[in-house]
Amino acid sequence: MKILVAGATGFVGRRLVRALHDQNHDVIAFSRSASEAGFPSGVEPFEGDFGDPASLEGMCDDVDVAYYLIHSLTAENFAELDRTYARRFRQRASTAGVDRVIYLSGISGNERDLSPHLASRREVEAVLEGGEYELTVLRAAVIIGRGSASFRIVDDLTDRLPLMVVPTWVRTPGNPIAVDDAVRYLVRLLSVPETRGKIFDIGGPSVLSYEELLRMTANVKNKRVLIIPVPVLTPELSSHWLRLTTDVQYRIARPLAKSMRHPVTVDDDRDLQNVVPIDQTPIKTAINQALTVN
Template identity: 75%
Template sequence: MRVLVVGATGFIGQRLVRALNDAGHHVVAFSRSASEESFPEGVEPFDGDLGDPDSLSGLCEGVDAAYYLIHSLTADNFAELDREYARRFSEIASDDGVDRVVYLSGISGDEENLSPHLASRREVESVLAEGSYDLTVLRAAVIIGAESASFRILNDLTDRLPLMLVPKWVRTPCQPIGVRDAISYLVAVLEADETRGETYDIGGPSVWSYESLLKLTAREKGKRVFIVPVPVMTPALSSHWLRLTTDVQYAIARPLAESMRNPVTVDPELDLQTVVPIDQTPIEEAVREALVSA
């Protein structure tokens, strides 16, 4: 199968390209910095920019299925850009007869009072759904991996703040997933026709809070942290607090911090594990692997 990965040099994209290539697919890897040196042998690089229509000629020609992994969090107008890029991709994919598109989105709890980041993810889902292909949406919470921005924030905090006065969102429930499991689900849906046109949640085997994830990360590093939630610290204030406590680019950390107010656990009725079961990785193991690779 000829499979296009849009956003192929990102945290998820690089791993997905390798997994699809290992599975025997003909992979086209699209990014603004695509080159043969960036990917395994046999992968076809496609250097282009969704902000530059002239660079997209032939992007979806002969493509059977595509993964859409674009998020523009580093831009102040990320929601506008994500809307524009998703619409442009949807039109190209539809015109060229792409059969399936898979989009990696985010879990957002009760769908009320969404942060700008999660609201943008929902809007992209709606834009992509307008295409003539079958769309499959996978929604994840925190993805545990060495290059994950969310995990890097947790890792930085445990390094720098043995005593933390933290926002109350540290006790928000979440259901993280190890990056290996996220990739396994993404690859598996391609062979599962029943996932066409459907939306699923993906998560690990257990529910945590950001506080318990912080303590787990510290423990795996042989450290202890003392956490005191401060109810008066708003999402906006906490995003500025992160500017002082993590090396993650502020433009990325800010929307992620604002999203942490939303409970992000798997809805049992939308759980992909009931449709495409995999051997799920315990979060303790996923954190351990991420720390080794960091």
């Protein structure tokens, strides 16, 4: 099967390219820096930029399945860019006759009062849905792994703040998932026809609040933390608070902070585990791996 991974040098994309290659698929790895990425032998790098339509020519030629992993959180106008890029991808995938597109999105709780970040994810889903292919959407909870911006925030906090006066969103529940499990779902759904044209949630085996995730991460690092949630830190204020407490780029940390007030638990009716069962990684194991894998 010929498979395109758009966003192949990202946190999930790089791992997905390797996993698909290991399954003997013909993989095209699309990225602005594809030629410098050092993909496994046999992977075809395709260097392009969704901001430059001319560079996209031929991207989807003869492609059977395309994974769309493009997100623009580092840009101030990320929602506008993501909308434009999704439209450009939809047009090229439709024209080229791509059979199936898979988009990695995010869980957003009750779908009301969405943060700009999560609202943009929903808008991209809607844009991609209009293409001439079957769309599968996976909405993920917080993904744990080295390179994850969300987990890096947790890691930085446990390193720097033995006493944390934190926003009340630390008590928001979620189903964090190991990055290897997210990739495993993305690969295995290819062989499950029931996943075509549908939306699924993916998460790990445990429901944890951010506070519990912070404590578990600190415990893995043999650190002690005292966490005091306070109601005065609004989403806007807490995004500025993160600017002082993490090395994650502020343009990334800010929209993530505004999203953290939403529960990110898997909906039982949309749980991909019911259709594509895998041996899910315990969260403590995922944290250990994220802290130790180079």
